[in-house]
Amino acid sequence: MSIFDSMVECGDVLSDLARELSExxxxxxxxxxxxxxxxxxxxxxxxxxEAQENPTDITEYADILxxxxxxxxxxxxxxxxxxxxxxxxxxxCKTRTYPKPLTDEPSYHVKS
Numbered sequence: 001m002s003i004f005d006s007m008v009e010c011g012d013v014l015s016d017l018a019r020e021l022s023e024x025x026x027x028x029x030x031x032x033x034x035x036x037x038x039x040x041x042x043x044x045x046x047x048x049x050e051a052q053e054n055p056t057d058i059t060e061y062a063d064i065l066x067x068x069x070x071x072x073x074x075x076x077x078x079x080x081x082x083x084x085x086x087x088x089x090x091x092x093c094k095t096r097t098y099p100k101p102l103t104d105e106p107s108y109h110v111k112s
Contacts, residue, residue, distance in 0.1 A: 014069075014079040014080070014083070015078075015079050015080065017079075018069050018073055018078075018079045021066060021069055021070055021073075022070075025040075025070050025073075032073075032074050035074065036075070037070075037071040037072070037074040037075040040067045040068075040070045040071035041067075041071045043067050044064060044067040044068060044071060047060060047063040047064050047067060048064060050063070051063075051064060068082075069082075093109070096109035096110070097109060097110045098110070
């Protein structure tokens with residue numbers, strides 16, 4: 001059994017959320033032909049800053065997730081494709097070297 005087999009249920013729930021979000025987002029902010037992923041990505045940047053200001057507020061993370069799903073969908077990326085890409089990217093990250101962070105500042109991989 002692969003990791004993706006166990007992701008089916010999660011993928012179904014995520015797809016249901018994305019479908020409902022798509023209907024609301026397009027009705028509220030414009031269809032995919034009228035608006036691409038840039039607006040939600042810019043909004044995502046602002047929400048990430050709000051989450052930094054209140055890192056224990058789950059609603060800030062929910063805002064981030066909603067905007068990420070909406071931006072990806074507007075870029076024609078399906079929820080399960082996004083999960084698979086994240087899993088693949090994690091495998092790449094595991095091969096990289098990162099310095100141990102001493103503060104809450106980002107830690108970027110060492111470039112060779």
